[in-house]
Amino acid sequence: MEPEPRREQLLNAxxxxxxxxxxxxxxNAIAAEAGITKPILYRHFGDRNGLVRxxxxxxxxGLLAAVRAALAEPLERRDRVEHVLDTYLAGIEARPQVxxxxxxxxxxxxxxxxxxxxxALQQIAEEITRAIADQVDLGADRELLAEAWGxxxxxxxxxxxxxxxxxxxxxxxxxxxxLADLLWGRLAAAADLxxxxxxxxxxxxxxx
Amino acid sequence: MEPEPRREQLLNAxxxxxxxxxxxxxxNAIAAEAGITKPILYRHFGDRNGLVRxxxxxxxxGLLAAVRAALAEPLERRDRVEHVLDTYLAGIEARPQVxxxxxxxxxxxxxxxxxxxxxALQQIAEEITRAIADQVDLGADRELLAEAWGxxxxxxxxxxxxxxxxxxxxxxxxxxxxLADLLWGRLAAAADLxxxxxxxxxxxxxxx
DNA sequence: ACCGGGGTGTTACCACCGGTAACATCGTCG
DNA sequence: CGACGATGTTACCGGTGGTAACACCCCGGT
Numbered sequence: 001m002e003p004e005p006r007r008e009q010l011l012n013a014x015x016x017x018x019x020x021x022x023x024x025x026x027x028n029a030i031a032a033e034a035g036i037t038k039p040i041l042y043r044h045f046g047d048r049n050g051l052v053r054x055x056x057x058x059x060x061x062g063l064l065a066a067v068r069a070a071l072a073e074p075l076e077r078r079d080r081v082e083h084v085l086d087t088y089l090a091g092i093e094a095r096p097q098v099x100x101x102x103x104x105x106x107x108x109x110x111x112x113x114x115x116x117x118x119x120a121l122q123q124i125a126e127e128i129t130r131a132i133a134d135q136v137d138l139g140a141d142r143e144l145l146a147e148a149w150g151x152x153x154x155x156x157x158x159x160x161x162x163x164x165x166x167x168x169x170x171x172x173x174x175x176x177x178x179l180a181d182l183l184w185g186r187l188a189a190a191a192d193l194x195x196x197x198x199x200x201x202x203x204x205x206x207x208x
Numbered sequence: 209m210e211p212e213p214r215r216e217q218l219l220n221a222x223x224x225x226x227x228x229x230x231x232x233x234x235x236n237a238i239a240a241e242a243g244i245t246k247p248i249l250y251r252h253f254g255d256r257n258g259l260v261r262x263x264x265x266x267x268x269x270g271l272l273a274a275v276r277a278a279l280a281e282p283l284e285r286r287d288r289v290e291h292v293l294d295t296y297l298a299g300i301e302a303r304p305q306v307x308x309x310x311x312x313x314x315x316x317x318x319x320x321x322x323x324x325x326x327x328a329l330q331q332i333a334e335e336i337t338r339a340i341a342d343q344v345d346l347g348a349d350r351e352l353l354a355e356a357w358g359x360x361x362x363x364x365x366x367x368x369x370x371x372x373x374x375x376x377x378x379x380x381x382x383x384x385x386x387l388a389d390l391l392w393g394r395l396a397a398a399a400d401l402x403x404x405x406x407x408x409x410x411x412x413x414x415x416x
Numbered sequence: 417a418c419c420g421g422g423g424t425g426t427t428a429c430c431a432c433c434g435g436t437a438a439c440a441t442c443g444t445c446g
Numbered sequence: 447c448g449a450c451g452a453t454g455t456t457a458c459c460g461g462t463g464g465t466a467a468c469a470c471c472c473c474g475g476t
Contacts, residue, residue: 137399144378148386155367156360163359170352178356185393191345
């Protein structure tokens with residue numbers, strides 16, 4: 001893999017304009033930012049999807065590798081889970097604007113950049129699945145449970161990280177604890193609150 | 209709220225064509241399906257976003273109400289959780305193409321319909337948060353944990369339901385069990401597999 | 417009886433987008 | 447020198463979201 005410097009340069013320009021104008025940036029605008037015109041972009045990336053794919057791969061690559069490494073760390077299970085969680089949160093914390101760009105394509109976005117990071121999520125889910133299936137004794141349902149949980153945990157961490165990054169309700173370590181506690185069944189194990197159950201809700205009107 | 213029958217009729221048409229042609233359906237196509245032309249659509253919905261918003265509200269309304277009701281059911285905690293999970297999965301199972309439209313705006317989609325269901329997810333997350341905070345004894349961190357977990361569980365179920373709906377790896381009840389088991393800490397409680405730990409992975413090349 | 421207005425509908429048009437064809441330019445290698 | 451590949455351009459295509467202007471039709475008020 002040679003460095004391909006022109007391509008890198010074009011990606012830099014695309015990065016700049018996409019951060020300035022949002023994910024709906026047009027090919028024309030990107031080309032202009034790079035000081036050139038459209039057809040060169042198309043020669044390099046095929047079509048618009050190719051461009052955003054290249055952009056996202058570039059941005060998700062580091063995070064993906066970090067999570068992979070964290071998953072392979074030789075720790076006790078809870079420690080490893082916390083390590084992975086912390087790695088992920090640290091990763092999105094480091095580049096919040098990029099993360100938001102990938103996950104929250106602005107309203108009025110002409111191209112769904114949101115699902116461009118779907119491959120990365122898919123990969124993370126597969127890594128988790130593999131880790132579970134290879135390392136945890138789950139009986140006959142091993143394969144099924146591992147894959148279901150891989151997807152579930154990925155989605156859980158995605159949503160949780162998203163919320164945490166937007167509203168910053170607590171420190172990173174605290175958030176890691178909250179997530180690990182959830183996976184460790186703390187919600188299930190906690191006691192009921194005394195009389196708070198069913199205090200006659202306000203009967204929300206339901207249409208259809 | 210009068211019924212506004214014409215609007216309903218237009219939404220029906222939009223629904224039909226969007227299920228036939230995917231989420232990238234053009235306003236022209238929708239208008240043609242309704243037997244009319246574009247400007248009428250714009251008079252009724254303002255712009256394309258207004259149309260998809262109306263569509264999503266219409267489709268998510270029932271599911272939202274169902275989940276709300278399931279959350280309020282007077283059952284033991286595990287039973288209630290399973291009930292909510294089953295309700296959600298049944299809801300998306302009933303209209304899979306609509307669900308896909310909402311969650312997976314096709315590549316080449318001119319308008320990101322994906323975030324149109326964000327409000328519904330937000331609402332679900334808030335309901336779960338409220339349920340947890342009101343009913344479970346979590347100590348001083350109650351508020352924080354409830355909200356973090358509300359978001360987390362919403363994301364988890366979203367991702368899990370998505371995967372389940374796409375690949376249908378098992379029955380609905382089995383999937384409900386898998387998710388409830390995860391929340392109940394079965395992953396954390398399971399034993400390690402004997403020697404499977406760290407058998408020298410094939411060292412995936414990592415760029416950057 | 418007449419007029420006016422709101423809903424329904426149309427044609428024609430705009431700016432812009434993604435994408436492509438055809439042509440020009442420059443450095444480099446044989 | 448000549449061929450070639452990369453870099454660049456202008457000009458264009460079909461289609462998209464969105465809008466203006468005009469036509470009809472029915473119903474209610476004076």
